[in-house]
Amino acid sequence: MGSPRVVIIGAGIVGANLADELAARGWHNVTVLDQGPLPLTGGSTSHAPGLVFQTNSSKTMTALASYTVEKFLSLESDGQWCFNQVGGLEVATTEQRLADLYRKQGWATSWGVDAAVIDAQECAKLHPLLDRDRILGGLYVPSDGLAKAPRVVTELIRRTEAVGIEFRGSTKVIGIEHSGGRVTGVATDNGVVPADIVVSCGGFWGPALGELVGMRVPLLPLAHQYAKTDQIPELVGRNTEVAEAGLPILRHQDQDLYYREHVDRLGIGSYAHRPMPAALDELPDGEITADAMPSMLAFTDEDFAPAWEQAKLLLPCLQTAKVESGFNGIFSFTPDGGPLIGESPDIAGFWIAEAVWVTHSAGVARAVAQLLIDGRSEVALQGCDVHRFEEVQLDPDYVSETSQQNFVEVYDILHPLQPKESPRNLRVSPFHRRQTELGAVFLETAGWERPHWFEANACLLDELPPEWQPPARDEWSAMFHSPIAAAEAWRTRTAVAMYDMTPLKRLEISGPGALDLLERTTTGKMDKSVGSVTYTLALDNAGGVRSDITVARLSEDTFQVGANGNIDLDYFRRLAPADGTVAVRDITGGTCCIGLWGPRARDVVSALSRDDFSNDAFKYFRAKQVRIGGVPVTAMRLSYVGELGWELYTTAENGLRLWDALWAEGQRYGVIAAGRAAFNSLRLEKGYRSWGTDMTTEHNPFEAGLGFAVRAQKDGYIGHDALAGVSDDTVTRRLVCLAVDDKTSTVLGSEPVYLDGSPAGYVTSAAFGHTVGAPIAYAWLPASAAPGTGVEIEYFGRRIPATVVAEPLVDPEMSKIRA
Incomplete structure (x- = not known):
């Protein structure tokens, strides 16, 4: 049977790469459509500066970028380069940025990219235009470089057309035809193109294309300034017209700027201006040329003026230069900065691959080709899946505000726990009023307000036994944290605590x-x-x-x-x-949940209910319909903190009444409200995994320590055949628990782990283990790293000794949870 008929909308860097990746896998029945002329179609690709910095806090995004580098290096077009591997240099002009570069060097090492933090003198050697006295150091990645996006597209069109793939320029898509819930074709101004699969790679036109099938694409087109100087004397003679550049691509993130050479001129990109949303129906229309296209808006000198002054400080050669040309180029931004990949929930066969920059283009194209042909991508895509957003996050005002904020923060130093400042209070549980009264410090996830600790529990710090007193933290790990979490963990382990589990889907x-x-x-x-x-x-x-x-x-x-x-x-x-x-x-929205956990949990619920909560009548991992304080409740005897207790579910209108009943009765037993900081510490002590952080589609259950959840006698389920022959004994890597040797140094996640002096894995989740009195981390390491193995975790350039330990650290016999 032949391959399905695929229509790709958009012949830019993503669409052309996707056609190529499909062709490489034997799918040749592919048509690529674009409203603009070929190969310079007028989208973002046509004017992209092409800087490829691979390092990212996301393992997935780094992997997508690294594949892009690998692929573009293998291409040339008429003997000319498609990727100029000049290296990438990010410089720091503040101590905070320099520290952050050490953190980024850790990410690079974790994800397998060679990178080094170098001093100011080395930076100036690599990039002589820099004012050495203005910088403190830099992050150098030798494998970064410049992608020549139009040239890549030209070459990919040539080689895919050679195997029968058709590209049609100047063809506007006006509709998506479908029948019985499946796509059947793409309507254009030149007729209908039959299709079994349609992939929208329209970039910032993605929302309009999604509307054709009623799919909401949470993307905002925003203009971003790019200027080119006149001739720079210091560059004259350094580069040939063919090479274009020889100095590393350069980022000055303290001022939201980046730089690249154009032979004897400099290109300067700036995020240091107000967000400029672009309305699709107001884009310029007319003949598309290299200097005029819908995605290139008029340059606004007043927005660039402050950036130009900062550029002259960093690169003194610009003091005598002037801006020769510039434009405000349109790019795609999303609420969380990630790409948008996925299939329509309503029309089967309609896929999108949007909000993808040149940096990740080939990686995304490969991932989408694998999804279409193999049903899965070898790179985990949960952070790219368009369906990751909640309903409230698809609201146009939400998309606009958060995407603009994402633009503003694109080069900011952001803490992993840092919440949005706005919009807030979009989703609150029925307990929110009581939590506010208790001084809850809320962080935000998926629109939900989630308490991380409660100021009302500060008084418990005076009662903490010496062995529960947490050590002082470094400035970074202390952000968005409070020692109150130690008191909340202590009270959970010794009395009883109420956790708001409502935001869990x-x-x-x-x-x-x-x-x-x-x-x-x-x-x-x-x-x-x-x-x-x-x-x-x-x-x-x-x-x-x-x-x-x-x-x-x-x-x-x-x-x-x-x-x-x-x-x-x-x-x-x-x-x-x-x-x-x-x-x-x-x-989720119509219900709520309280996690009531701790050795006194049974005392609290038994006093409020005629139902039998004894161990014999209500065993671990059982559910019952009960009444608590007169409220109908679905009670499940589960505990993700490793203590006796229940998840108590009721409808939203009954939630506050349930909370108040438990709170009032719980006073006799020392009840507190506790937050996510304590929860995370307790769940790691118990060895409970968090999907998307500790394990993804890149890991099988036995590697992840979850082989117990695979029923040996069962077959016929998705993935069963792939596990044939796989067991705890056959895996070559494992998710293991590490205890930090000095009992004080807390890490946060994504740090590289060294085994025998070489990078061997990375941290997934980490927290201070309040019960065990030491920082703990889970990390992916070779299976040979058995308990007792010494390792080092690199944290901001410092090596922290740690030891692989048997898990779980608390109550391995499960006696507390089954009491």
Whole structure:
């Protein structure tokens, strides 16, 4: 059988790469459409400055960029380069930025990119135009460089056309045809192109293309300034017209600027201006040339003036130069800065690959080709999946505000816990009023306000036993943290605490086909008695962990699923049969949840209920419909902090009443409200994984320490065949627990881990373990790193000794949780 008919909308750097990646895998029945002329179509690709800096806090984004470098290096067009590997240099003019460059060097090392922090003298040797006295040091990545995007596209068009792929320029898409919920073709101003699969690679036109099938694409086109100087005497004779550049590409992030050579001139890109949203219906129309295209708006000198003054300070050669030309080029921004990859939830076969810059273009194209042909990408894509956004985050005003803020912060030093300043209070649990009264310090995730600690518990610090007193933290790890978390962890372990678990995604999967759907998509036994709760995994077809979920069977054909986010909702809806025998509903907003955990938890609920909460009547990993304080509650005996207790679910209108009843009765037992900082510490002490952070589709269950969730007697589920022959004994890498030897140095995640002096893995989650009195971290390391193995974690350029330890660190016998 031949390959399906694929139509790619957009012949820029992403669309051309996608056509090439499909062709390389034997799919040649591909048509690429673009409204502009070929090869210079007038989109962002046509004017992209082409700077490829690979290092990113995201492992995925770094992998996508590194593949782009690898691929573009292998290309040439008519004997001319497509990638000029001049290296990348980021300079620091403040102590804060210099420290951040050490953090970024750690990311690069974690993700396998060679990088070094160098002193000011070395920076000036690499880039002699710099004022050495103005900088403190820099981050140098030898493999970074310049991509010649139009040249890449030209070459990819040539080689894909040679195998039968068709490119049609000056062809405007006016509609997407579909029947029975599947795409059938693309309507253009030159007729209909039949299609089985359509991929929108339209860049900042993506939202308009998505509208053709009713798909909301959370992307904002924003203009970004790029200027070119007149001739710089210091550059005369350094570069040939062919090479264009020989100095490293340069970033001056303290002033939101970047630089590259254009033979004997300098190009300067600036984010140091107000956000300038671009309305698609107001873009210039007319003949597209190298100097005039819809994505190039008029240069606004007044916006560039402050940046020009800063550029002259960093590069003194500009003191006698002037800006010869410039434009405000349109690029795509999203609420979280990530690309948008995925299939329409309503029209099968309609895919998007949008908000992708040149840096990640080939990597994204390969990932999408793998999704289409193999059903999975070898690179984990949860941070790129368009379905990662919650409904409230798809609102146009939300997309506009957060994308503009993302533009403003694009070069800022951002802490991993740093919340948005605005918009806030979009989603609050029914307990929010009480939490505010208790002095909750809220951070934000997916629009939810989530307490991280409570100022009301500050008084407990005076009661903390000496062994629970937390050490002082360094300035970075102390940000968005409070020692109050230690008191909250202590009270959870010794008395009882209430945790707001409302923001965790809850799905209801029901109907006569619900059991079959869950059996087909999970690794565990689902056909258990009503009231059973099962921790299980959803795998992809290569055995990678696409999610870990908790499934409670509430009736014969009703299951409540504790999921990891909107991606899971999309997944189960997509796999649900079309015959209506399964309903998949997001019930998060209409419900709420309190995690009541600690050795006195049973005392609290027993006093408020006529139901039997004894161990014999209500065992671990069981669910019951009960009443607590007169409130109907679905109680599940689960605990992600490793203590006796329950997750107590009720409807939103009953939530405050439930909270107040538990709070009032709990006073007899020392109850407190506790936040996510304590929760994260306690869950790591118990060895509980967090999907998307500790494991992804890049890891199989046995590597991740989750082999226990794979039922050996079960087959027929997605990913089963890929696990044949895989076991704890066969894996070559593992997620392991590390204890920091000095018992004080706290790391935060993504740091490289050294084994025998060489980089061997990276930290996923980390926290101070308040119960064990030491910082702990989970990290991916070779399977040979058994308990007792000494390693080093690199933190801001400093090596911190740590030891691989057996897990879990707290209550390995499970006696507390099963009490």
